Amino acid sequence: MASQRPYADVDLHAAAGDLPRTSEPLDFTRVYEAWFDPCLRWLRALGIPDADLEDVGQEVFVVVRRKLGGFEGDRLAPWLYRIATRTASDHRRRAWFRRLWTRGSRIDLDTMHSHAAGPAEALERREAERLLDGILARMSDKRRVAFSLYEIEGYSGEEIAQLLDVPVATVWTRLHHARKEFLAHVAELEEER
Amino acid sequence: MKRLRDQRGAADPVVAEAARLVSARAPLAEDAVRRQRVRARLRRRRSAPRGAMWLRAAAMLLLVCSVAAASAMIGKVAQTIRAHIEEARAARQREHERTHRRHAAAPVAAPAPVAAPAPVAAPAPVIAPAPVAAPAPVAAPVPVAAPAPHVAPAPPPHRAPPPAAAPAVAGDRESDEQRLLTAAVRALRHEHDPARAEQLLERYLDRYPDGVAAEDALALALEATIGRDAPRAAGFATRYLARYPSGRWSALAHRALEP
Numbered sequence: 001m002a003s004q005r006p007y008a009d010v011d012l013h014a015a016a017g018d019l020p021r022t023s024e025p026l027d028f029t030r031v032y033e034a035w036f037d038p039c040l041r042w043l044r045a046l047g048i049p050d051a052d053l054e055d056v057g058q059e060v061f062v063v064v065r066r067k068l069g070g071f072e073g074d075r076l077a078p079w080l081y082r083i084a085t086r087t088a089s090d091h092r093r094r095a096w097f098r099r100l101w102t103r104g105s106r107i108d109l110d111t112m113h114s115h116a117a118g119p120a121e122a123l124e125r126r127e128a129e130r131l132l133d134g135i136l137a138r139m140s141d142k143r144r145v146a147f148s149l150y151e152i153e154g155y156s157g158e159e160i161a162q163l164l165d166v167p168v169a170t171v172w173t174r175l176h177h178a179r180k181e182f183l184a185h186v187a188e189l190e191e192e193r
Numbered sequence: 194m195k196r197l198r199d200q201r202g203a204a205d206p207v208v209a210e211a212a213r214l215v216s217a218r219a220p221l222a223e224d225a226v227r228r229q230r231v232r233a234r235l236r237r238r239r240s241a242p243r244g245a246m247w248l249r250a251a252a253m254l255l256l257v258c259s260v261a262a263a264s265a266m267i268g269k270v271a272q273t274i275r276a277h278i279e280e281a282r283a284a285r286q287r288e289h290e291r292t293h294r295r296h297a298a299a300p301v302a303a304p305a306p307v308a309a310p311a312p313v314a315a316p317a318p319v320i321a322p323a324p325v326a327a328p329a330p331v332a333a334p335v336p337v338a339a340p341a342p343h344v345a346p347a348p349p350p351h352r353a354p355p356p357a358a359a360p361a362v363a364g365d366r367e368s369d370e371q372r373l374l375t376a377a378v379r380a381l382r383h384e385h386d387p388a389r390a391e392q393l394l395e396r397y398l399d400r401y402p403d404g405v406a407a408e409d410a411l412a413l414a415l416e417a418t419i420g421r422d423a424p425r426a427a428g429f430a431t432r433y434l435a436r437y438p439s440g441r442w443s444a445l446a447h448r449a450l451e452p
Contacts, residue, residue: 128217
């Protein structure tokens with residue numbers, strides 16, 4: 001499956017390949033080392049800004065450390081994803097209350113990291129990221145997650161299905177509708193220009 | 194399904210623009226430094242004192258209790274203020290009624306020439322005599338025997354009316370009884386003129402020794418004289434106790450007879 005990925009340099013679940021699939025107690029350090037980076041990608045797909053990824057990731061693994069002893073089963077990824085979903089939801093709620101006091105979003109264009117070479121390209125990339133965030137924010141959670149994981153993070157449909165614990169056909173349906181919605185929003189933007 | 198980021202050169206400008214936007218965000222790369230940093234924070238967090246959660250819960254409880262206490266205090270203060278306002282309003286109302294009554298009574302009860310201070314030592318009867326509660330319409334004094342068909346009779350008292358009198362005469366008599374008692378109470382309580390009150394009550398007792406309010410009239414006369422004219426008070430007390438040995442105001446009469 002790894003050879004089918006267009007972004008082979010991004011190691012998704014490979015790190016977790018050597019984790020035991022038995023019901024023996026899992027070692028937190030190994031789980032952390034294997035799943036921390038994928039977890040941050042999920043959080044990004046769930047709408048957490050890059051500036052908050054570390055903090056929210058830490059919260060996720062605080063919960064994981066507390067609950068790992070009670071984990072029974074062989075599908076660790078969906079279990080971790082559910083924890084990440086709830087933590088992201090809590091974070092969004094807290095951020096909403098925080099915005100009531102600060103009267104603004106914590107997302108700052110200047111804090112967004114960029115891999116652009118020159119200033120003009122960096123500016124263009126930041127503007128594109130701003131538009132992308134705006135469009136993604138208008139999509140439903142399910143569509144946004146499927147779209148982000150597939151289009152941005154480079155997950156395959158099967159991997160997303162495994163992660164979300166849904167049939168693959170459901171993932172393709174969500175992706176189809178998400179892309180349609182995304183293109184519609186882009187078309188609106190094009191008309192406005 | 195072909196990914197959007199692979200369609201940057203698409204003929205459709207919307208698809209091309211969508212591909213450009215999606216390409217602007219690179220997949221999140223692995224970062225060992227970040228991973229170790231968060232791991233270190235997790236370790237520090239584990240070494241945090243275990244009582245932190247309990248401390249937080251206790252602080253929350255304290256906060257809730259403080260808010261509840263503050264709310265209760267505010268409610269109490271508001272209630273007190275409201276009670277004060279109500280009291281002031283009732284006092285104003287009483288004062289207004291008193292003034293109104295004084296104005297209305299002016300033609301009936303001529304003020305006594307000398308208003309002696311009323312040193313009432315004994316406690317006043319708590320319940321005013323029954324006829325006083327419903328004062329009769331104030332009119333010119335009507336002779337007892339004269340028929341007065343235009344004056345509406347006052348509401349009948351609770352006690353049985355005198356059986357011998359004709360209806361019209363009985364009505365006049367009740368009206369006169371009420372007028373005398375009302376004027377006496379007004380003189381005693383509002384105008385602080387016990388001498389005039391005593392005079393009116395004596396007149397009442399002379400005219401209606403077996404009147405419906407004779408007991409109350411005796412008690413009021415006792416109240417009007419007690420502390421002012423001890424022999425007369427003793428006389429009223431003796432009369433009262435002779436007629437009503439276990440009457441409502443017998444305690445007052447006994448007190449008046451004490452040396």
